Amino acid sequence: MTAVREATRLLGHELATRLRTGELSAREITLAHLEVAERQNHALNAWLVIEREKSLDEADAADARLAAARADGPDALDALHPLLGLPVAVKDLVSVAGGQCTSGSRIIDGYVAPYDAHVTERLRDAGAVILGKTNMDEFAMGSSNEYSAYGPVSNPWDLDTVPGGSSGGSAAAVAAYHAPFGIGTDTGGSIRQPAALSGIVGLKPTYGRVSRYGIVAFASSLDQIGPLTRDARDAAALLHAVAGRDERDSTSAPVPVPDDLLRLPASDDEAAAWLEGKRLGLPREYFVEGMEPGVEARIREAVRALEGAGATIEDVSLPHTDYGLATYYIVVPAEASANLARYDGVRYGRSVRLPGADFIADYLATRGDGFGPEVKRRIMLGTYALSAGYYDAFYLKAQKVRTLIKRDFDEVFGSGIDALVAPTSPSVAFRFGARTADPVAMYLSDACTLPANMAGIAGVSLPCGLSNGLPVGLQFIGPPWSELELLRFSRGYEAITAAAEWRRLEPAQLTQADDATGPTPAERAARLAAA
Amino acid sequence: MTTAGAARPAGAALERYEAVIGIEVHCQLRTESKMFCSCSTAYDGARPNSHVCPVCLGLPGALPVMNRRAVELVLATGAAIGASTPDATRWDRKNYFYPDLPKGYQISQYDLPLAAAGTLTFDTSEGPFTVRITRAHLEEDTAKLVHAEGPAGERISLVDFNRSGVPLMEVVSEPDVRTAEQARRYAEELQLLLRTIGASDADMEHGQLRVEANVSLRRRGTEAFGTRVEVKNMNSFRSVEHAVAFEIERQAAILDGGESLRMETRGWSDERGETYHMRSKETSDDYRYFPEPDLPPLRVDAAWLASIRGELPELPAAHRTRYRDALGLSAYDAAVLVADADAGRLFEATLAAAPGLEAKPVANWVTGDYLRIRNAAAGPVRVDPAELAALVRLVADGSLNRTSARQVLEAHAQSGEGVEAIVGRLGLRQISDTAALGAIVEDVLAANPAAVADVRAGKAQAIGFLVGQVMKATRGQANATVAQAAIRERLDAGERA
Numbered sequence A: 001m002t003a004v005r006e007a008t009r010l011l012g013h014e015l016a017t018r019l020r021t022g023e024l025s026a027r028e029i030t031l032a033h034l035e036v037a038e039r040q041n042h043a044l045n046a047w048l049v050i051e052r053e054k055s056l057d058e059a060d061a062a063d064a065r066l067a068a069a070r071a072d073g074p075d076a077l078d079a080l081h082p083l084l085g086l087p088v089a090v091k092d093l094v095s096v097a098g099g100q101c102t103s104g105s106r107i108i109d110g111y112v113a114p115y116d117a118h119v120t121e122r123l124r125d126a127g128a129v130i131l132g133k134t135n136m137d138e139f140a141m142g143s144s145n146e147y148s149a150y151g152p153v154s155n156p157w158d159l160d161t162v163p164g165g166s167s168g169g170s171a172a173a174v175a176a177y178h179a180p181f182g183i184g185t186d187t188g189g190s191i192r193q194p195a196a197l198s199g200i201v202g203l204k205p206t207y208g209r210v211s212r213y214g215i216v217a218f219a220s221s222l223d224q225i226g227p228l229t230r231d232a233r234d235a236a237a238l239l240h241a242v243a244g245r246d247e248r249d250s251t252s253a254p255v256p257v258p259d260d261l262l263r264l265p266a267s268d269d270e271a272a273a274w275l276e277g278k279r280l281g282l283p284r285e286y287f288v289e290g291m292e293p294g295v296e297a298r299i300r301e302a303v304r305a306l307e308g309a310g311a312t313i314e315d316v317s318l319p320h321t322d323y324g325l326a327t328y329y330i331v332v333p334a335e336a337s338a339n340l341a342r343y344d345g346v347r348y349g350r351s352v353r354l355p356g357a358d359f360i361a362d363y364l365a366t367r368g369d370g371f372g373p374e375v376k377r378r379i380m381l382g383t384y385a386l387s388a389g390y391y392d393a394f395y396l397k398a399q400k401v402r403t404l405i406k407r408d409f410d411e412v413f414g415s416g417i418d419a420l421v422a423p424t425s426p427s428v429a430f431r432f433g434a435r436t437a438d439p440v441a442m443y444l445s446d447a448c449t450l451p452a453n454m455a456g457i458a459g460v461s462l463p464c465g466l467s468n469g470l471p472v473g474l475q476f477i478g479p480p481w482s483e484l485e486l487l488r489f490s491r492g493y494e495a496i497t498a499a500a501e502w503r504r505l506e507p508a509q510l511t512q513a514d515d516a517t518g519p520t521p522a523e524r525a526a527r528l529a530a531a
Numbered sequence B: 001m002t003t004a005g006a007a008r009p010a011g012a013a014l015e016r017y018e019a020v021i022g023i024e025v026h027c028q029l030r031t032e033s034k035m036f037c038s039c040s041t042a043y044d045g046a047r048p049n050s051h052v053c054p055v056c057l058g059l060p061g062a063l064p065v066m067n068r069r070a071v072e073l074v075l076a077t078g079a080a081i082g083a084s085t086p087d088a089t090r091w092d093r094k095n096y097f098y099p100d101l102p103k104g105y106q107i108s109q110y111d112l113p114l115a116a117a118g119t120l121t122f123d124t125s126e127g128p129f130t131v132r133i134t135r136a137h138l139e140e141d142t143a144k145l146v147h148a149e150g151p152a153g154e155r156i157s158l159v160d161f162n163r164s165g166v167p168l169m170e171v172v173s174e175p176d177v178r179t180a181e182q183a184r185r186y187a188e189e190l191q192l193l194l195r196t197i198g199a200s201d202a203d204m205e206h207g208q209l210r211v212e213a214n215v216s217l218r219r220r221g222t223e224a225f226g227t228r229v230e231v232k233n234m235n236s237f238r239s240v241e242h243a244v245a246f247e248i249e250r251q252a253a254i255l256d257g258g259e260s261l262r263m264e265t266r267g268w269s270d271e272r273g274e275t276y277h278m279r280s281k282e283t284s285d286d287y288r289y290f291p292e293p294d295l296p297p298l299r300v301d302a303a304w305l306a307s308i309r310g311e312l313p314e315l316p317a318a319h320r321t322r323y324r325d326a327l328g329l330s331a332y333d334a335a336v337l338v339a340d341a342d343a344g345r346l347f348e349a350t351l352a353a354a355p356g357l358e359a360k361p362v363a364n365w366v367t368g369d370y371l372r373i374r375n376a377a378a379g380p381v382r383v384d385p386a387e388l389a390a391l392v393r394l395v396a397d398g399s400l401n402r403t404s405a406r407q408v409l410e411a412h413a414q415s416g417e418g419v420e421a422i423v424g425r426l427g428l429r430q431i432s433d434t435a436a437l438g439a440i441v442e443d444v445l446a447a448n449p450a451a452v453a454d455v456r457a458g459k460a461q462a463i464g465f466l467v468g469q470v471m472k473a474t475r476g477q478a479n480a481t482v483a484q485a486a487i488r489e490r491l492d493a494g495e496r497a
């Protein structure tokens, strides 16, 4: 059993190798991950549903494909997708036919998706094992996972802290070895920020890179789907599986997905050498006031390490960064207010019917009861911003500022900078309740990530050490369609820090997470609130 | 076509007031699939909710994909009404809550319609009339609410999403219409135009063409617009005319009483012959339009537009003009042949079957007797164009009189038997040969000396009696015109003699 249990510590590409050599079967790998996920879900609450039977069926199908390929010879084995037979934690806003899709909300409770999202189809094509659906902030609105209708998620590094959000469940699950792969979505930082706070890799692709078909919409012009993994190579493999043009999403771009995503260097020397001569921009606006000194220290060390590996570091300015947050909180709620209008209790999900009332009263009751406070706040903000007489001053103006933010990036990348290097989050994981009382404090969690969403460009966060024992995230931001380059930077950074002490550390409270009799995240949050 | 309710003549109010009427028409476009998904639009008679998918049900995660054909049909409509089209347009979300609107917003077009500033010209009893068209834009249809009774006898509403997402074009006119007749004629002409270019089947009874009229009155001689009332639920062109006429009278009566009107939406009831209050419109709705982020902006390049223009068929107005000017048809015949596709086809085919045949009598036969026979028939009626041409020829050369020709056409339409065969079988061929009639004329003149004397004395009607006697003697086969000429000639000759 130890050997199998150790399987959960392996990276995706390491598991893929063992599957091909026959050292491990997909069923063994799936069982090992199921065992950890089921045991720790009491303490972490990372999963809203764990699909034991379905995932074992998928694992068996993967084993059958492996066996057939093995019989056909090495070429057939090589042709198999690197994700074949490997567990994936899928955020509960991705439609998986026959399963729930709550988007962290009570209002879609009971809804069973009748169709697969594009991402789900691609995972199935690759032969991946969908282990279950993960917890998230309601409709992806939040940066701590505390706005989930199904309770908060604990960060395995410190169970009294949040894993970040909104993809907090997928981040915690990947960090705690429940799955080597996680699917998240990022509208303002919802992949990168939880990746940073949970000590893993998270990539937000260029807008249009991954089809949004079947993903519960939050803010349609910013939402992107991306990987959460424990290293750059796994992130690249998962992106490769799900990216590409899909006719069903008119905003998905007909841009080829580079197969080199599957060939990131295994050798540290080769990966480090790639950094030589690359030009990295250090945007001064991202070193925001109120940034934790420990975070800034880790980022500066990382920058020095990159410089030491032969990259040139240049100070750059993105002058409209300061307007990003205000602009974001007009555009995003505006789109969300329309996207969430469909949850009216008429066709699916929660429905409150008041005897003798008209349908408007039923709508008010259904939505009043089904949505949480943060969602209501954003619907109100967005409705206001779009109202007659306010549209020009808010929404239209915000769209113009958005153009300026995008132009800042265009100019920097146009000047020959290959990528920007910046902090992902100004702080490490914070305690439950620390920011829920002050929405603006929560919104500031995304100050360094949301500009990339506003501009529609790519960004990746990866671990760069600890501050006060908690992970710090380093962010690379690149021009549109630069995912491969960003992952090469990430892989290069992994290579030059391969010997670092912090790389060998596991999340500090995994042992406590094993305790199925201890407090749940909700109980921890309540205890902290009372203190 | 009768005009608005005899009980409420529309003319009375219009002496004191001028009616200012704008018309909004929603029409379902003729496409294979829905506006933003691949569901079939052929849902007529289908089981409720059998033509649905995640997109037209508004399921979480579903995304729209534009139906290019629907865009082309609106562009074609725009070209047909002489409207302009922007180089780039986009989709907007129109936000409101209603159970028939699955997403809580309708994908529509706000400030950049696919067609803007066109016109539609049509004939009325008072001559040609032109209405300016503000815009035509594309949007998606809503689902259909069906009101029913629940198990406990309670009133429930069911939703059928088969119609949800069907491409819908909204055509908005300027407030140029002044009478109920113009309102009806505008809607009829628009229907004809849409059918001609293949944009829509535009069947009112099937809800493919929905007409709403915004009616207000102002005292003659004043400029300011009165309070506007929106009238809907008109299910036929007749209803349009009746409803507008009723509404003009209703509003006039209120204004005459010194009261003021309120902004409201009223429905039309065919049974009661009146409009009724549906809902108030005290405040203007705020639909919070904003650009649809799920769809990229739509570029209409010149080549695309040119190819759509190039494929337009002859439009009704040009068609009517050609019939009048080139073929010499009456305005009535031209209008009927253009409006009635079946009649128009028979007319064209008959001319094609008999080169050199004069168009005018063919048109008369088609718009007169053919339509009478067709409209009275229980089933489909088939008239062979070559046979109709033969019939017209026989009448033209005097071999067949009108009465007999009608009989022959009816027999042909019923059995398909050839015209010549029918004429022969029934012995209907007219005696037009003066020589053949000469002996009979002689006999008739000899037998009726009193009538002959009357004619000679200048009593014109007496010649009719003599012609009648010739007809009687030939059992109706004499060509009356030839017979009269023969009588006249014989008597003139007798005088000279």
Ligand SMILES: [Zn+2]
Binding pocket: B034, B037, B038, B039, B051, B052, B053, B054, B055, B056, B057, B165
């Ligand atoms: Zn559909």
